[in-house]
Amino acid sequence: MKKWNLVIDVAKCFGCEACTVACHDEYYGNEFSGYAAPMAKHGQRWIDIMQRERGQYPMVEVVYLPVTCNHCDDAPCVKAAKDGAIAKRPDGIVIIDPVKAKGQRHLVDACPYGAIHWNEEQQLPQAWPFDAHLLDQGWTRTRGSQVCPTQAMRTVHADDEEMQRMVGDEKLEVLHPEYQTRPRVYYKNLDRFFKVFIGGSLAGELNGVTECVADARVTLQQGGRTVAETRSDAYGDFKFQGLEQNGGIYRIEITDARFASSSVEVELKESAYLGTIFLEKRSFAR
Numbered sequence: 489m490k491k492w493n494l495v496i497d498v499a500k501c502f503g504c505e506a507c508t509v510a511c512h513d514e515y516y517g518n519e520f521s522g523y524a525a526p527m528a529k530h531g532q533r534w535i536d537i538m539q540r541e542r543g544q545y546p547m548v549e550v551v552y553l554p555v556t557c558n559h560c561d562d563a564p565c566v567k568a569a570k571d572g573a574i575a576k577r578p579d580g581i582v583i584i585d586p587v588k589a590k591g592q593r594h595l596v597d598a599c600p601y602g603a604i605h606w607n608e609e610q611q612l613p614q615a616w617p618f619d620a621h622l623l624d625q626g627w628t629r630t631r632g633s634q635v636c637p638t639q640a641m642r643t644v645h646a647d648d649e650e651m652q653r654m655v656g657d658e659k660l661e662v663l664h665p666e667y668q669t670r671p672r673v674y675y676k677n678l679d680r681f682f683k684v685f686i687g688g689s690l691a692g693e694l695n696g697v698t699e700c701v702a703d704a705r706v707t708l709q710q711g712g713r714t715v716a717e718t719r720s721d722a723y724g725d726f727k728f729q730g731l732e733q734n735g736g737i738y739r740i741e742i743t744d745a746r747f748a749s750s751s752v753e754v755e756l757k758e759s760a761y762l763g764t765i766f767l768e769k770r771s772f773a774r
């Protein structure tokens with residue numbers, strides 16, 4: 489049976505918040521019987537965008553992470569709800585019943601992701617219901633997916649086997665797998681948010697002037713082992729992504745036929761920009 493999933497590509501999200509606004513537009517002031525009571529005007533973002541800044545000037549990246557209810561297959565909120573107030577539908581969507589859940593404030597704490605919000609006016613716990621009322625009418629995408637200008641947020645309708653294949657092929661991950669809730673919201677390039685990078689710029693004297701050194705071979709080594717390799721781009725910049733925070737000491741080696749080999753050592757804590765590395769002209773023995 490086909491089920492609903494959301495796939496979010498962190499590398500494509502630029503934090504425009506169109507998905508957040510579309511969600512607010514859908515649920516604020518609107519009642520969808522059996523699916524959701526109206527969302528509170530303030531203080532709730534059923535789809536929220538987390539932000540993180542990495543690196544140092546001029547190599548700075550701002551990374552965005554859209555977060556929402558994960559529609560977990562093994563959802564602690566379902567177990568904590570009284571009178572079947574939260575149910576898992578056969579198509580994978582988790583719905584908080586807007587009538588049965590009334591007054592069940594403890595459900596806010598039942599979600600390890602903090603995806604359940606308390607609506608004081610309605611006395612109701614609420615979370616994003618995957619726009620189930622629209623999908624049930626034949627929509628093929630959630631409103632957030634529909635408005636996303638970069639297609640960073642995709643609605644995927646697939647059976648579990650197909651989805652697992654996609655997880656492997658596209659290297660998808662979920663948030664906090666250690667919670668063991670089996671989320672249906674998957675992320676691509678999640679490293680961008682949770683891991684760090686080492687970057688730098690290469691320059692050297694070419695034709696009598698100092699220029700960016702493009703296409704130099706740059707290797708990243710740790711403990712005497714090469715762990716990654718790249719080439720500097722047209723601006724002389726290079727970057728190694730997906731490294732662990734506080735990952736220890738790394739050595740960067742630069743080789744280029746036009747210059748003498750060069751190396752730099754760095755103890756990696758947070759994302760690090762090494763600045764401009766000036767390469768010395770290769771000296772040839774007579």
Ligand code: SF4
Pocket residue numbers: 556557558559560563564565566582598599600601602603604615669
């Ligand atoms: S993310 Fe939280 S609210 Fe959503 S299904 Fe999982 S446990 Fe329940």
Ligand code: SF4
Pocket residue numbers: 500501502503504505506507508537552554632635636637638639640641
């Ligand atoms: S609409 Fe797309 S790009 Fe904009 S914040 Fe949402 S996921 Fe990111």
